[in-house]
Amino acid sequence: MNFDFSDDQKLIQSEARKLLNDKCPPELVRNIMEDEQQPYAEALWRQIGEMGWTATAIPEAYDGLGLGYLELCVIAEELGRAAAPVPFSSTVYLFAEAIKLYGSEAQKKNWLPRVASGELIGCLAAAEGFGNGEQEVEQDGAPPGLQANVSSGRLSGTKLGVADGDVANAAVVHAVGPEGEGLYLVDLAQSGVAREAVKSLDLARSYANLSFESAECELLGDAGTGKQMLADLRDRAAVLFAFEQVGGAEAALDMGVQYTNERFAFGRPVASFQAIKHKFADMFVSKELARSNAYYGAWALSSGAKELPLAAARARVSAIAAYDECSRENLQAHGGMGFTWEFDCHLHYRRAHLLALVIGSGYHWRQLLATRLLAAEI
Amino acid sequence: MNFDFSDDQKLIQSEARKLLNDKCPPELVRNIMEDEQQPYAEALWRQIGEMGWTATAIPEAYDGLGLGYLELCVIAEELGRAAAPVPFSSTVYLFAEAIKLYGSEAQKKNWLPRVASGELIGCLAAAEGFGNGEQEVEQDGAPPGLQANVSSGRLSGTKLGVADGDVANAAVVHAVGPEGEGLYLVDLAQSGVAREAVKSLDLARSYANLSFESAECELLGDAGTGKQMLADLRDRAAVLFAFEQVGGAEAALDMGVQYTNERFAFGRPVASFQAIKHKFADMFVSKELARSNAYYGAWALSSGAKELPLAAARARVSAIAAYDECSRENLQAHGGMGFTWEFDCHLHYRRAHLLALVIGSGYHWRQLLATRLLAAEI
Amino acid sequence: MDFNDTPELASFRNEIREWLAANARTELPEGVKYGGEAIYAVAKEWYKKTAEAGYACLDWPKEYGGAGLTPLHKVVWAQEVANYAEPDSYFVIGIGNCGPAVTHFSDEKLKQRLLPRMASADDVWCQLFSEPSAGSDLAGLRTQAVQQDDGSWRINGQKIWTSGANHSDYGVVLCRTDTSVSKYKGLTMFILDMKQPGVTVKPIKQMDGNQHFNEVFFSDAEIPDAYRLGEVNQGWGAALLVLMNERMAITAVAPDGFDRFLEFVKSAEIAGQLLRDDPQVRDRLAHWYSQHAGVDASYMRMLTAVSKGGMPGAEGAVGKLIGGRMNQDIANFTLSLMGEAGAVHDAATAMEQAYFQDAALFSPGIRLAGGTDEIMRNIIAEQILGLPQEPRADKGVAFKDIPSGNG
């Protein structure tokens, strides 16, 4: 048994951390938040492309590095730690994964090299309204149903709150086609696509509502299996997001520990008060459980284990809880200053909120986890 | 506005407290717990009868004191504080109330004077299985349904976990009669009644399973309205139980404060550690909210306000939470000694568990509270 | 036990009902909203109007601009005015906190000059206590006041978290006047003219983008000795008096977000499902309601005690502690119901004009402003339950020698 990352993977991680420390300080994140003209950090994103991070898990045949998911996990953790304002997750965990998993050879050849090189931003457009989508357990009666639809190779419909939808070059869109639910590849640079940038809870991450009117699109994967493909895609992304969340949670905890060690009240470090110490202990516990569950998810993802759906749900539920607690209570431990724009606490508080909702909330994933656990042979 | 008890009521309370301090020390409770032959504290129960506590809210016409519910509330608080091992709640809040509310003149004349004098123990037999009974919101499909039934004035069926069922002289039983669900008065001293004493979570409170086989019974109130009568009865009892719970919660908090003030660790009182202080602060908050909600329930009960159902549910939800937290964390604050039989922490921990289940659990009452709140014009 | 007014209060209630019906608006003028800039002028007008009608500062003596009534009249007023949209508590910090300080510590002349103008909001007041290095440990403040030969004081230093400083004419300021004695013993409280050259106000940008608070910098600001509130070096006792008034104010107003949540649950539908039918939503609703209603009822118990001549205790900390966390938890819970698209923080797209997204970002402030959760628990533990203080590293140490982490 070897339930840890390898030395090579740890090296990738420490280099990623060094780069982000240097190129993605909190000031950069705050700049992006303040500047409506800059939906993401372009220079950093270019650098990330140059470093080959977007190429990590793309096979060499498509100009990728041909490394595995474990390498992607450690990079995700560092992006989360830095609360990096880049369209990495949309492009790599969702868009590229969809094509890797379901794309035809031609589609892979067309899209993956551009992701690998960092020149392309992709996104996944699924939600059309509020709520967490349908449960795996079938509901009685008809589900609200998907409105976006494809006929004669043309997509029409509206998608709400698409991460990086305003800056992406292409999208994978969940829509109903002639043979049922499917995933469709859409080049967003066409007249049938309208996008409206919308503010998100995390101003350092860019969101948009997308409207399609007879937009050109091509089917991805098997027609009629869109629902299952989307679920599988989200499971895989859940593990990668969990690493971002663990990185963010740890950053928030570290920030709180450092600040309260240095700040004095009543003649002693704030960190020496038991109320603060025990708060940090609880944050540590939550973060540590999330980390261990994320590792288990990484194992399942990288080894193609049949446990992946259960492992992914458990990693996600745990990661949401940890980042929520750590970002919230780090802010609290900072006292009034934690509530200011100028301090960094809110960068993680906002990111935690965003990541708690992307690919579905804890409310939804806990039900999903229960379903999977109750079905599992354990 | 005068949202407090009157001086007269406070006098009744302080006298009750004095008597119980004297006659119902923790040793008495522990004795009852240890002695299977003593299901309740007989001498104390006799004294309670002599003091007229069981007569408090019974009209003078039936040999009661003709006082109101507020007087009963303050007595309930003290019984709760002392974790008194007596069949007071079953007899007074449930049995006598049922007869007061629904009994014919003859039934009142027959039963109430015996409650007032303390010579009679009564109980309410409702549950037949596990769960919290039916919701106010009708479920789809047929509810599990009541099995106990009455035909030709004879009751047959089984009731589970009846508080004081082994020592009661008479019971109010929820059963299906020829005209639908009803409440029935049953003299338990007859051959058609079999009782089996069962251990309860709180060994100082006596429980039994009751079986009826063609037992004589008489209808109480209107035939066919049993479900509503039972709900109303439980609402009223919820307020009185809430006072017991608040009294118990406060006793647990006081116990913890005193013990940790006196016990030293690391050269200073345990009560001076912030982890302990903040624990007690949270217990206080919980207890104080429960007290205020119980007061509101007392107002609604005593004034016959239409707000009673909402007020009762809010008092019960709050009281369950407070007694749970206070009894649990008092025990925790005592450290290892809190886990011993010899210390008093478990007396309240057990009682808190019992009172959290009697007349339905928090799980149930929170749904009920939501239903009522959503229906209310506030 | 009843909820009836006394005859006196009942007649007062009738009187003000009539007056409010004739004078108060149920909607704010177009473009004016809470938290915005425009409301300041509206509030000034409203205070003026109430003062002219004799309804300003109901429990202050008439000679100082009040109505000479009781705290219970204030409660009745608050209940009735809540039916209207007027910004009736806009200047509550100045009037509620600075007012008592001036009343208690100033001479008659000053009281007559300052208080009526405060009551009518002709003068706006702010409270200058907190400092960057003195938050929870308020008595650790460092702003220095040094007495000059002519008896006047010269102030240097910085305050923070001052509400309304940008609009204020006067402030009540707590300064250090002696660093050679222990920290509680070297403080003095003053009235400060905010409109003088040595006072600079700088708004603080909050994490939610709003700006409700300010930093205030003093550079040789001047205070005549007549503006001193209480004795030199006795400022801590004076400050406690002010804070006690703040605490009483807190009880009534600690925002918990419950009403908005209830409204949402009553009406909202997500993905075709009514929230009111969701057992998890119902369970949370009941839990929060029992807390919300408990705080309400606790407030009624406190008012009853006050009406019988009692003093409000530290119980206000309960509502503050419960409300802050409830607000945050409600925001998080509702967002999780909204799912993926709940991340959109855009009034046009988001449910409820993004109220719950806003709440997620402002609620952390509620747990911090006016004393953190942790300080509330300390207050409850020490002042109500009488638990011992922790060993104090700063006890009996001259202020200048207290470890501050700055070497």
Next chain:
Amino acid sequence: MDFNDTPELASFRNEIREWLAANARTELPEGVKYGGEAIYAVAKEWYKKTAEAGYACLDWPKEYGGAGLTPLHKVVWAQEVANYAEPDSYFVIGIGNCGPAVTHFSDEKLKQRLLPRMASADDVWCQLFSEPSAGSDLAGLRTQAVQQDDGSWRINGQKIWTSGANHSDYGVVLCRTDTSVSKYKGLTMFILDMKQPGVTVKPIKQMDGNQHFNEVFFSDAEIPDAYRLGEVNQGWGAALLVLMNERMAITAVAPDGFDRFLEFVKSAEIAGQLLRDDPQVRDRLAHWYSQHAGVDASYMRMLTAVSKGGMPGAEGAVGKLIGGRMNQDIANFTLSLMGEAGAVHDAATAMEQAYFQDAALFSPGIRLAGGTDEIMRNIIAEQILGLPQEPRADKGVAFKDIPSGNG
């Protein structure tokens, strides 16, 4: 990252699988159950059998009754033996805690005499640390050891919470040997013969009616100086070594009650409704599972670190903290599902033979035994996160002068 055994461990796993299949029972003999009295003899037999087969104390050297293998072999053993009903960890405290103390501090002769008999459970050992006035503050213990002219020691005082004291032949006891120095500096650790006249064992009745622990009283009990473990007054360091082993044991075993809850949810029906269909039950199930599984996976991370030569850290506190509270919360939640009749604590009437009622009453002990929740948080805060200690009232003070509340 993989879960595969190394070739060596894989072959060991095959070997013991075979042996266990032939030697271990899947059910305990009639009338024997965990927590009962009869299991003691069964455990002694089982230990004897494993010792004879060479599987006792796998990571101890062969000359002391072990198998000379690694901690990972122990893990494999634990995984495999978990498929059987044998009481394989019955003497874990003696072997896990006292064993290392004897190994580390005794001379060769004593080790050879004592350890093999410990490994085979011919001798049973207990650990005598806690005292009535020294729980969380363990170093505050008062049991006195006074050296006699012949070099032997005489012990007076009282220990508490000693598991297995009634069955024990030996104990490792921590005593105060100097009250004039600070509390950590005046302690000494010894081996104690439990079967001597000056030692009295009295069982403690727990709140749940069971008796798993004892009080042990010393009245002029005697200890030869050869039984001293480590130097005089160096007992605190020795005790920390023992406690570190306890901590490692804790990680693996902290009972959280989850598996039983899962089983219950999978199968139970209440009032005609399957629990597995209840959204609130499902939500709780997922929450607890994510914690339970997180502790499991953390344990695997720790084993990986150990297999690479690392030492287990304070991380075991995580599992302890999570497990105790989960156990209690699960009990309360399940009871609330059962409603009114859930109050019946009677195996014949209650659901699941009253397991959850039992759990409600034993779970408080889990949050206390082996260090309270609060101590676990202190350990995490100080030992893992490196946060500063609180000001210490007892620091540098001679033990006899430390405030104890006894005047």
